[in-house]
Amino acid sequence: MKTSTPSSSIEDYVKVIYSFTEWQDKPITSTQLAQRLGVANSSVSEMVRKLKDQGLVLHKPYSAITLTPQGVRLALSMVRRHRLIETYLVKDLGYSWDEVHDEAEQLEHAVSDTFVERLAARLGNPSRDPHGDPIPSADGSVRMPSAHRMTELDDGHTGRITRISDENPELLRYLAAEKINLDADVEVRGRKPFGGALVVRIGSPGTSRDVDLADEVASALWIHSDSAHPGCRMAGL
Structure with a gap:
């Protein structure tokens, strides 16, 4: 029996569910899923029932939504497509990092598995x-990578920026203008009085500078300590 190809809507749903839990343990709710996809709660309820019928998610009324091993495999396939395309757009086509998400959203459903693997090879199989x-x-x-949000770190913590959330293109443009990029060395200096901005030292010794970061900015930055080691997990585990 031939397995039907998932629709683009199903692919989008499982990818968003996976991405929500990728950097945290808390599962996504129907309301959060609706907000991320920009659709009505009723549309989410209908699609979640379909995903459950197809064995892609586990869900009970008024509870969070989790992917089954089959759902994780499909989600990882879509995440791989999306992120490889984003990488190609930046490295080979000169896109800025705040422009690539929407383009990749369109292209990821159109390309074949063969294209994806040839693209990965062309890019040198980026991690x-x-x-x-x-x-x-x-x-x-x-x-x-073993990393934590900057807002969760104690004063004096040092490391390097290993991930920057791409949820807000305007925030990405702000970081680019401030020259706050991946792999930059950072040290958390402390907060300004009365709940003020988080003061962070960015850059290598001799070229470092102190910057004030609002919580919205600091919470989008994930810091990796050099003593930590990356973990590896498999689809469905």
Whole structure:
């Protein structure tokens, strides 16, 4: 019996569910899923029922939504496509990192598996996309760096920026203008009085500078300590 190809809507849903939980343990709710996809709650409820019928998610009324092993495999396939395309757009076509998400959203449903693997080979099989998110390998394994949100770190913590959330293009443009990029060395200096901005030292010794970051900015930055080691997980595990 031939398995039907998932619709682009199904692919989008499982990808968003996976991406929501990629950097945190908390599962996504129907309301959060609706907000991320920009659709009505009723549309989400109908699609979640369809995903459950197809064995892609686990869900009970009024509870969070989690992917099944089959759902994880499909999600990782789409995440791989999306992030490889984003990488190609930045490296070969000169896109800026705030422009690539919407383009990749369109292209990921149109290209074949053969195209995706040839694109990966052309790019040298990169391990992460322009924002630092890990690119799943063809076999479904993902190497997650050991990293934490900057807002969760104690004063004096040092490391380097290993991931920058791509949810807000305007924030990405702000970071680019401030020359706050992936792999930059950072040191958390402390907060200004009365709940003020987080003061962070950015750059290598001799060229470093102190910057004030609002919580919205600091929470979009993930910091990796050099003593930490990346973890690896497989699809469905």
